[in-house]
Amino acid sequence: MENGSGRTHIKISFAGNINLDTKILRSILMGDLIKEIQNMFSEHDDFFLEKELKDRTPIYLMGFNTLIDLTKSNKYVRQMAASSASVTELFINLSDQVDVDTVQIKNALLKGKLVIVSENDKRNAIVDPVSRNLTRSIAEPQSQSPLQSSVDAFVEDINTNIGLIRKRMNTERLYHCSYEVGELENRKLSMLYIKGMAPDALIKEIKRQIKKIDSDIDTVEDLNKYFGVRRFSLVSHVFQTELPNEATSLLKKNRIVLFLDNYPFALVFPQTLWDMFNIASDRNYPSILAYAIRTLRGVGAIVNVLLPALYVSFVSVNPEALKIDLALFVSESRQGIPFPALIETIIMVVLVDLILEAIVRLPKSVGPTITMVGGIILGQAMVEAKLVSQLLVIVVTAIVISGSVVAGIQNSLYIRLLRYPILILASIYGILGMFIGFLFTIVYLANLKSIGIPYTSFHINRKGDAK
Template sequence: MRHIVKEIKTKFSNHDDFFVEEELVQESAIYLIGFNTLVDLTKSKLYIQQMAASSTSLKALLTNLSDQINVDTEQLIKAVLEGKLIIVSKDGEENAVIDPIAPNLSSSIEEPKNESPIQASMDAFGEDISINVGMIRKRLCTERLCHVSYQVGELEKRKLSMLYIEGRVPNSIIEKVNQQLHQIKSDIETIDDLNKQFGRRRFSPVSHLFTSELPIQAIHSLKKNRVVIFLDACPFALIFPNLLSDMIISINDRNFPFILSFMIRIFRVIGVVATLLLPALYVSLVSVNPEVFRTDLALFVAKSREGIPLSAFLETIAMVVIVDLILEAIVRLPKSVGPTITMVGGIILGQAMVEAKLVSNLLVIVITAVVIASSAVIGVQNSLYIRLLKYPILILASLFGILGVCTGFTFTIIYLASLTSNDIPYTTFRIEQKGETK
């Protein structure tokens, strides 16, 4: 038992929130052991000192504090992972597991504002980095969960934490990410400032980091061999690397039977494709390749555009830009009036444009379908960049018709497939576990 403290310290050497503090009680030195994200050490030490004042000896103190006395090392390690405070005498002959005064992991926890989990936990990350790490530790009780902390920035020092599961994430990823985080010299004011540290993607709308405010999503990503990063005063888990599958697959899907979750994911794929292609298809079929339509359908489309002075391309661009402005206004306006004003404004504006013969009824239907489809994908940032990628395809469709649509869609796929984060392809669906071969 004399080397029990040394053994526990070795076990948790990769955990920066792990502490071993020496304290003097009853004229005897003791060690206090635990995680500072799960134990309020200051208040717990005060409680122990108060109990010591009414105890005659160290053994009496341990008896008063706990009914788990002199347990083996394995039980002590398990207790640390469960958020308990361990007391070990300096000679290692006596130990106890006590329930500490824990930091409040729920006072600043609110419902998610950017994600809507279904049949799942409704708590979300906050701005306190210690609380965020504690929320992960509370749910994932394993000594393999490693925590590395950093101080980054030049003028403004900010705390940054990296979490990963030892034995899951390949060592090459851990070493590269650790090196990139240590090399940060400039101030990190935004998520994009941190994103640039993982490699610049010139003119690329796709981030290296996937953001989530749900603890269950962060834990799922850890189990899928990825790294989770927390930035102080940032209420999100930053998951590295960001993969294409993140906009299609969510951990919440597993709350449904397999056939339902599969159907939901298929709908999300349809949403991505529809967002990219529907405006371009409208322009190509109406202005460049009308011969694709059957005669009666071609006459219907021509009648719907009767009296409209703008070309199909100009009216589509105008509607797409206006809709994107409305969606941006919803985000920027106060929540009490934003959705109402933009909804009424959108309906009135759309109706007025149709009655004024500036756009066709068919185009209004297409644009409405695009708005709904772009909202089906997971993650606000993913929705934004998919909406951006539809513009190059739309321009090619106005020039080359159906050929331009196919070419633009093909180049979009090639572009996404060319993106990598620390040599991990953006389009991969699985990161090899440590020790596996590709």
Template sequence: MRNKIVKELETTFSNQGDFFIEEELVDKTTIFLMGFKTLVDLPKSKLYIQQIEDSSRSAKALFMNLSNRINVNTEQLIEGILEGNLVIVSLDGKQNAVVNPFIQNLRSSVSEPKNESPIQSSTDAFGDDINTNVGMIRKRLTTTSLCHCSYQVGELEKRKLSMLYIEGRTPNALIEKVEQQLKGIKNDIETIDELNLQFGKRRFSPVSHLFATELPISAIHALKRNKIVLFLDNCPFALVFPNLLWDMLFSINDRNFPFILSFMLRFFRVIGLVATLILPALYVALVSVNPEVFKLDLALFVAKSREGIPLTAFLETIAMVVLVDLILEAIVRLPKSVGPAITMVGGIILGQAMVEAKLVSNLLVIVITAVVIASSSVIGMQNSLYIRLLKYPILILASLFGILGVCTGFIFTIIYLASLTSDDIPYMTFRIKKEGEIK
């Protein structure tokens, strides 16, 4: 039989999948242990309580020996749980205590991020253990509004999946849709893309419903922006839903700088995004289709740089773009001990050799180098990959229609991105309105 305090705490944390209530018998008196299993090491804490019980004459003495925060009000008990403490309440509810427990060692499996490079920020990164990942969020976001729902997905391989959101901010309609989609998972989830497909058909689309981040501060920022954060067991990333266009342009780390510097960084990312899409196509259009756009001296310079090259501008650009994408993919896949050598051979020696062999022009090498740098300026590896993919249709149109093809391809790319939705939320939405906000 649970008393009023225990029921109130149970109601307060009813949306928390990692909240526990356990009964223990102490000196023939039942007590309730409560807390978050992602923050409290329950087995060690129980052993500690048993050791203190052996030296206590009564249940009342046990409470006094365990903590100096005894018989506090419900609000202080809630605050104690959110801080990662263990709360103990007697059967009759007359005695309670907030105990400093043995905490989960969140630091043991926490390493530095490998795919993201935060500046002037915490360098912690998510790991493979789902409880550790949720605990890292709870440690930084101590509020009762943070809700945690747990699921088990898969048929042959059961995997834990956690959904986090801030109650009162994330739209209820979005929460209900995501819950329905997660509960409807029947197949095994082995990759992020298989989970991505559960949120709508985008099999042939390079744009994902989910934005993967390994930084706790980025996941917390997404929660504050009324989004949902998913954790999959044995996956060292927080999966933010929905993924929006602005996620590749705006980062929470930007706010560590003055406004003018933050604005400058975001402006450069926009330039990088546009440059990646149109620079190779613009080169082909101006060199082979619309050379009359150049001034005379510039046209002569371009013609001289292409003197003796047997390939057309389109073929040499396609060859260089594909070669650079292959080099970038090889650098990612190869061991770190070999990667720098491949970068040197592929990026410098091979490029110089192709220029000297009159296979590509000096100007094209400059353009391709600028594209590689520009594509790396956006946030998120997956975003850089799909932006690099979208430049190919524009490049083909430019080879056929010149400047008109570049403009048409760029406009159709914007139209395509604007047509994408995630649970009725457009991909190009600037922000998600919180629950109850006037639309």
């Protein structure tokens, strides 16, 4: 139809209703899917594209051979093809994810799935392949030593870890929520709790915080920052355990357990001060023995924090607090020592921390032997050279032993760090400074909270209050 301006307008109208086939429309929008995927992963040497025939119709298998066992997966596809009447029936039999878009295909490939595409991109499917075994089997724990308890430990596979918990708690009240977090990589994060035991307010807040995660979670500290403001804090929001029995016990104490894919530890939230003294296997002993062991752990933590400061107080600031005989003994042990008591103590404490760190970092076959022999030889040489006193060697030995009685590697690390400010205060104000430093430490720990739950809580009840 022409108007006065000389332009022609074509108007097309349809009578009736026409329903477009969504699969045909999707095929048109996808275009040449095979070439697009090839270009996307052209620089990945482990990407494969295999061609197979079904009723003379070419189908293409895509994936990463570092994640997929191609031989076994291909054999499985051929077996399914033999029992399928057509290509369409084959795709339906192989998967319930059929005719998906390019983004879903890309994500599936990166997660180790097998993608099958028919000729001319008319059909596609995401298939669960026969994967390569990239995870270690369940073994004994490496960082914890359970006594009178099961000796299996968590592994890197998140589904295996959840299965270890469900194996011990076959109840419908154990709830599991799964998330994918991250910006560059979608890392799986799972949350477990017992319905009716974990506080509802705590569950809602944790879910809200997890949904706010908009960055990659590579470490526990990356996850920590979403559970409350504790910048430059020594204490973590979560208690890490390698033992399924420990995680199960804490679930029954109204806690929430988090699992991060490719991380072989359970992250128990929230962590409290009592967790470093109370271990699940203690309940295998009579009550009196269990309480005695926990008391010893508490004494060990206090000794580890205060003993170096007490030594410096008595030697350099408050020798009059000792009996005459003991004061003379301490004075005689320090004859010929060129350093002040503070410098002498800091040298030995730092040296011990270096030895403990070396034990962790060196290979297990030689680490303990080298560090033990080196520590003994070095300590003996320093005493004979009159660089440190024999009494300080005894003190340092005591703090090494006492620092290893609490549960959790992170807990023992931050206890070791707490003794330094107390040591400095003791060198200035003596016994008074030691007690002031210890009081400030207690106040600092009592001030810590995880989503409203104090760190010094002994119990978390179902309403979310702490006692």
